[in-house]
Amino acid sequence: METKDMMWGVIAVLLIAVLFVSFMRPTISGNAVSSGNLDTSGWTADEKMNYEMHGVIPARVQGSAPASSSGMVGGC
Numbered sequence: 771m772e773t774k775d776m777m778w779g780v781i782a783v784l785l786i787a788v789l790f791v792s793f794m795r796p797t798i799s800g801n802a803v804s805s806g807n808l809d810t811s812g813w814t815a816d817e818k819m820n821y822e823m824h825g826v827i828p829a830r831v832q833g834s835a836p837a838s839s840s841g842m843v844g845g846c
Contacts, residue, residue, distance in 0.1 A: 810818055820826045
């Protein structure tokens with residue numbers, strides 16, 4: 771019976787961790803596109819998707835990126 775209780779405890783902790791990562795982390799870390807760090811008004815839909823999904827800033831706008839940026843947001 772003790773092993774079963776420990777298993778349910780581990781499952782509960784994992785569930786809480788998944789919920790935290792799913793809902794709270796985007797709020798805490800923010801998103802560079804929505805926070806206004808980069809001007810994406812002249813970007814194509816494909817360039818925006820690549821930035822949001824992979825953190826790739828288009829080569830033609832590298833000069834307008836913030837000074838602290840290394841070109842990758844998430845760094846895969």
